[in-house]
Amino acid sequence: MSEPSDESTPAPESTSPFDDLRAFVALPRVAGLALSLDGSRLAVSVQTLDAEGTKWQSALWEVDPAGQQPARRLTRSAPGESAPVWAPDGSLLFTSARPDPGARGGSGPGDGAEDPKPALWSLPAGGGEARPVLTHPGGVGGVAVAADTGDVVVVASAMPGVADAEADAARRKQRKEAGVSAILHEAYPVRYWDHDLGPAAPHLFWAGRLPAEPAAGAEPEPVALRDLTPDARPPKGAGESVALSPDGRVLARIETVPDGPAGERDRLVVVETASGTARVLVDDPLADVHSPRFSPDGSALVCVRETLPTFEEPPDFTLLHVDVAGGAAHDLTAGFDRWPSAPQFSADGTAVYFLADDDGRHALFRVPVDGGAPVRLTTDGAYSDLQVARDGSALYALRSAYDEPPAPVRLDPEATGQHPEPLPNPGTLGGLPGTLHEVEATAADGSRVQSWLVLPEGASAQSPVPLLLWIHGGPLMSWNSWSWRWCPWLMAARGYAVLLPNPALSQGFGQDFVRRGWGEWGEAPYTDLMAAVDAAEQRPEVDASRTAAMGGSFGGYMANWVATQTDRFRAIVTHASLWHVDSFIGTTDAAYYWEKEWGDPLQQPKRYEQNSPHRFADAIRTPVLVIHGDRDYRVPIGEALRLWYDLQKRGVPSKFLYFPDENHWVLTPGNAQVWYETVLAFLAEHVLGDEWQRPELL
Known part of the structure; x- marks a missing residue:
């Protein structure tokens, strides 16, 4: 334990926001990108x-696509603004629960209501005050705009059996006044991530052309909404699975249909917006279909086909090019051993851009529509929110890496080997408290295991530092991008080296690499992690005698598994973790998905018996910090309660950080700060040998 400082000597001022958790949570965070249809304006x-x-x-902020002007703020309100999309007239549409300043008595969307709902707002092209243009009793959750005509479709939550918005509002009022919160379910599932499903469900409403701004003193023209999905079962993330043709005549949407007694899958449906007539375009009993996007002329769609996993095989992904009129489809990425996502047509419709994890990066690719292999356009980094300029002159995206937070960038539509500089934006950081390195290890079966290693400032052979193994979630993902929630630089600022491995089951390394861990989470994923740690400990900057392991979700499962298989670590931190695999699969929000991999526990118990950490609880010797949120429906709180009890009754040194109102991630600033304070205090006690310091607010 360090000696107290001399009171006459002022403490040095923090030089980095990573030294101060309060400063870290206050950093601006860029997320979301929208390009105007004429390519002259970017909103983030x-x-x-x-x-x-x-x-x-x-x-919402405006970023100069040319990178010449500084970013400028466009909107201000306490509720905030989100989901920006540009209309053809240059106005910027967005959703917000802010009050309507023009409403009588100062009330409006989100003002004076107990549960304010977001409305659709419009910010004029020439500047001025934003105005509300569309409301719904269930709130507006997303918007799609026809690029040529400006026709609008919105996502809004509607009560079952109601005919219009007025009836929807009346039904909600009746339930509230009667004190009814009950939900009657007639199909599985009943929850999603952190919220209950029902009784309202997302619907797609046709709004057509939005009315022009009324003259001064005139009442705004109301917008009549027409339900395009009155009888459909929209997917839980309906706003992410909607596209409108450039002429506004056709809506592409994802529809959820039953798959077995308690399962579901998604298919692609197109709707004629004028009549509401729907027809199924892609319906594959062996796959989910999602992320549809129209070609510039509206004659074709590109979408992602994700095969349904089975007991023997993990999922696989490919891109389908589909003719809208006839439904003929062909595979654009056959033989491509990566998982494409987020497809977008090129400006002339002859190619498709997409994103895919590839060797610890999330890269941008281009594939010709008429045949040919995908070409990778970017080197390092992870890209998202891809936008294609309609004149074909440029691409725009958010780019991040483990040493760079998300920032908007401009890319060439065809060049390879790109690593663009960020456009001026409000989320730029200064220096980091360390350096990022890419490292490799060789697994027990000879496979290559790629990792990222963060080394703190001052780490050297003369001053080796403790090592923290941080295991990613998923499990079908990889460490490849900046994370505000799981930020290794906060650990580096306190002197830890942080190892971020991509073991078996990680995507971006080929289908066989995923297959190595399928249904055997305690085998290759575990031995890959240990191989990565062995390699990191050989570095002279790392002190192999002071190590810890931590992870969340699947990473929490692996942290639990590590605790039952080895005592090489001084501490284990397990967040939102699986402990009893059978119990988890029966209570999670999407049991049918996980049971495809693990099998029915009554009919195929072997995988459960071999891979469930709870069966090896007697072997735990390492101190464990358990963390869980009660609103986590993906990994329900029962997992943490069972783990905590099993640790306590065995006398394992342990603590339980419980969040009654947080979900899978812990998202509020105060709780996120306390999360890090507790983790750092626990690690300091067991890895550094410091005295336990209970966080002040706990």
Whole structure:
């Protein structure tokens, strides 16, 4: 334990936000990108702390696509603004629960209501005040705009059996006044991530052309909404699975249909917006179909086909090019051993751009529509929010890496080997408290295991530092991009080296690499992790005698598994973790998905018996910090309660950090700060040998 400092000597001022958790949570965070249809304007969403410092609020900023002008803020309100999309007339549409300043008595969407709902707002092209243009009793959750005509479709939550918005509002009022919160379910599932499903469900409403701004003193023209999905079962993430043709005549949407007694899958449906007539375009009993996008002329769609996993095989992904009129489809990425996502047509419709994990990066690719192999356009980094300029002159995206937070960039539509500089934006950081390195290890079966290693400032052979193994979630993902929630630089600022491995089951290394761990989470994924740690400990900058392991979700499962298989680590931190695999699969929000991999526990118990950490609880010798949120429906709280009890009754040194109102990730600023304070204190006690310091607010 260090000696107290001399009171006459002032403490050095923090030189980095990573030294101070309060400063870290206050950093602006760029997320979301929208390109105007003429290519002259970019809008981004930026999250910052509110005045009280208790929650993040989002505002819209404009970024210069040419990179010449500084970013400027476009919106300000306490509820914040999100989901920006440009209309053909240059106005910027967005959703917000902000009050309507023009409403009588100062009330409006989100003002004076107990549960304010977001409305659709429009910011004029020439500047000025934003105005609300569309409301719904269930709130507006997303918007799609026809690029040529400006026709609008919105996503809004509607009560079952109601005919219009007025009836929807009346039904909600009746339930509230009667004190009814009950939900009657007639199909599985009943929950999703952190919220209950029902009784309202997302619907798609046709709004057509939005009315022009009324003259001064005139009442705004109401928008009549027409339900395009009155009898459909929209997917839980309906806003992410909608596309509108450039002429507004056809809506592409994803529809969820039953798959077995308690399962579901998604198919692609197109709707004639004028009549509401729907027809199924792609319906594959062996796959989910999602992420549809129209070609520039509206004659074709590109979408992702994701094969349904089985007991023997993990999922696989490919891109389908589909003729809208006849439904003929062909595979654009046959033989491509990566998982494509987020497809977008090129400006002339002759190619498709997409993103895919590839060797610890999330890269941008281009594939010709008429045949040919995908070509990777970017080198390092992870890309998202891809936007294609309609004149074909450029691409825009958010780019991040483990040493760079998300920032908007401009890319060439065809060049390879690109590593663009960020456009001026409000989310730029200064220096980091260390350096990022790419490292490799060889697994027990000879496979290559790629990892990222963060080394803190001052780490050397003369001053080796403790090592923290941080295991990613998923499991079908990889460490490849910046994370505000799981940020290794906070650990580096306190002197830890952080190892971020991509073991078996990680995507971006080929189908066989995923297959190595399928249904055997305690085998190759575990031995890959240990091989990565062995290699890291050989570095002279690392002190192999002071190590810890941690992870969340699947990473939490692996942290639990590590605790039952070895005592090489001084501490284990397990967040939102699986402990009893049978119990987890029966209570998670999507049991049918996981049972495809693990099998029915009554009919195929072997995988459960071999891979469930709880069966090896007697072997745990390492101190464990358990963390869980009660609103986590993906990994329900029962997993943590069972793990905590099993640790306590065996006398394992352990602590339980419980969040009654947080979900899978812990998202509010105060709780995120306490999360890190507790983790760092636990690691300091067991890895550094410091005295336990209970966080002040706990």
